[in-house]
Amino acid sequence: MTDIDLDRIEALTNAATDGPWVAHPDGLVWTEQPRIGDPVSGSTEIADAEFIAVTRTAVPVLLVIAEAARYVVGDRRCVEGDCDHAGEVDDNAADDAPCPLVETRYATAAELLAVISLLMSTDGDELGDDEEIPVGEIRRVLAEAVTR
Structure with missing residues (x-):
């Protein structure tokens, strides 16, 4: 998968017209709040316009x-x-140089789903604040998710 520049996406998001946006049947995308001027975007395909609108x-x-x-x-x-x-x-x-053995990375979808299942109790409700999951169990589930 290609690296995603989250900082650039955030900057573009912050610079865009406030939302939410709404796709109209003519393929134009407008802000939900009435404004004078041009639409936010336009497309000849309503499916494209709906996609553009939901991204905001x-x-x-x-x-x-x-x-x-x-x-x-x-x-x-x-x-x-x-x-x-x-x-x-x-x-x-330097004395305060970060450890080269520490890796900051993003969890994969499989890892996130595996951990989410740990955070749910057997009856499907979220764990309470007083309930704990052993770190070893989290590591085991993550390791299994990575090997799938």
Whole structure:
């Protein structure tokens, strides 16, 4: 999959006309709030216009989901900056240099779905604030999701 520039998408989203947008049967896309001037976008195909209209509210939500899906992989000491791996790799590394063994990445859809299933109790309700999932169980489920 090609890397997605989330910062650029966010900038484009913030610069676009406020939404929500509405697709009209003529293929034009307008803001839901009346405004004077041109439509937000136009298309000769109503399906294209509907797609364009829904992106105005869907993209900000997808950006939040993408940011939430990013997580840090690494030993707790490395993540918290309490290791000296940077100094071991580079003698000139600053004392506060990040650990080169820590990886920040985005969860795959399979990993997210696997973890979501852990967050639900057997009756389908979300876990309560006082309920805990062992970290080892989360790691096991993630490992299984990666190998599928």
